[in-house]
Amino acid sequence: MAKSEPRSNAFQARAIALLWRSLAGRRLSTLWRLARLIGPLVERLSRRERHITRANLVEVYPSRSPSECSQLVRQSLTHSAATMLELGFAWMGDPERVESSILEVHGRELLDDARAERRGVIVLAPHFGNWEVLNFWLSGHFPFTAMYEPPKLAPLDPIIRQGRERRGGNLVPTNPRGVAALLKALKRSEAVGILPDQEPDWGSGVFAPFFGRLAYTATLLPKLVARTQARVVTGVALRLPGRGYAIHFLAADARVYDPDETTSASGVNASVESAIALDPAQYQWEYKRYRKTPEEAEGHPDFKRFRIY
Structure with a gap:
């Protein structure tokens, strides 16, 4: 059994990888x-993808009618499918083709x-549009470092890593060594990327509003800002269906610069x-953004570390 599992993973x-190529x-x-x-x-x-997507949309857009919500569920799952299909394009496609697919860049200034x-610049890159195309553009236009967690299928690691680093980007692990690398890059006035919408482990975040409901949010950002005085922007690669992408850089909510971690996390979510x-x-x-709850935190041995906005 122990031997068949690695074979299965490799297959x-x-x-x-063949599909991507x-x-x-x-x-x-x-x-x-x-x-x-x-x-x-x-x-x-x-059922899982449909249920989570609908539950999230009902939560964040309560004024939308059931028919509007159903339409948005379908549109969202279609865009998620497009992102998966476009991974090979972003990672393995001809670099000139990928660059030429970026039809607009807003906010580069x-x-x-x-x-x-x-x-330095901290780019908050949520799971929106095609974030791999955003990584491609940033890596080709700025010295760029991003945190990276290897995939569950270990044999895919070198393929993904090569795809994300092929334009000169630097990937660092999601651990203290990686945080140290981000700090060094920011002190060199470079750009770094952070995923702002993934739930951190207990003890690495605070509860802050996200569309009016408390979501457990990472506190890495205020630590980086406090030590580097970096500027924070939000970056996305908006899909222009069937044509290409429009990259948007938006000034982050002013609260991200607040030294209070909960206030800063609120600014991240607003961004x-x-x-x-x-x-x-x-x-x-389809990501369970509200999985951790304040009620669950109360029963955790490290509850005193979980501040609530």
């Missing part, structure tokens, strides 16, 4: 047509001005909300 990894050269219009076929199938056949002032407002269907709503 799955080869099959996934086969899709890498396809037109974005073709990938979008495929996504429009797959999205409704996921909605119909995957936020990064350029920070570097001119010899300040993510502003990015989602560009097109709510392009956010990855």
Whole structure:
């Protein structure tokens, strides 16, 4: 049994890598047509994805009618399917093709001005649109470092790593050594990327509002800002279905610079909300953002560390 599992993992990894390579050269219009076929199938056949997406959308958009919510569920799952289909394009596609697919870049001056002032830039990159295309662009235009957690299928690790680093980006582990690398990059006035919408481990976050409901939010950002005086922006690669992408950099909510971790986390969540407002269907709503609760924290031995806004 112990030997068959690695073989199974290797087979799955080869099959996934082959799929990525086969899709890498396809037109974005073709990938979008495929996504429009797959999205409704996921909605119909995957109870988990459908349930989590709908539950999140009902929570954050309570004023929307049931029919509007159903339409947004389908649109969201279609965009998520498109992101999966576009991974090969972002990681293995011809670099000139990927660069030319980025049709618009808005807010670049936020990064350029920070570097001119010899300040580092922290890019909050939520799971919106195609964040791998955002990584591609950042790595090709700025010295860029991002945290990276290896995939569960270990044989895919070198493939993903090569795809994310092929434009010069630097990946660091999600541990204290990685945090130290981010600090060094910021002190060199470089750009670093942080995923602001993943639930951290207990003890590494605080509860702060996200669309009006408390969500357990990482506190890495205020620590980095306090030690580097970096500028914070939100970055997304908005999908222009079948045509390409529009990259948007948005000034972060002013609260992200507050030394109080809970206030800063509230600013992070507000910044993510502003990015989602560009097109709510392009956010990855199938992630359980509200999994950890204040009630669960009360029973945790480290409860005193979990501050609530």
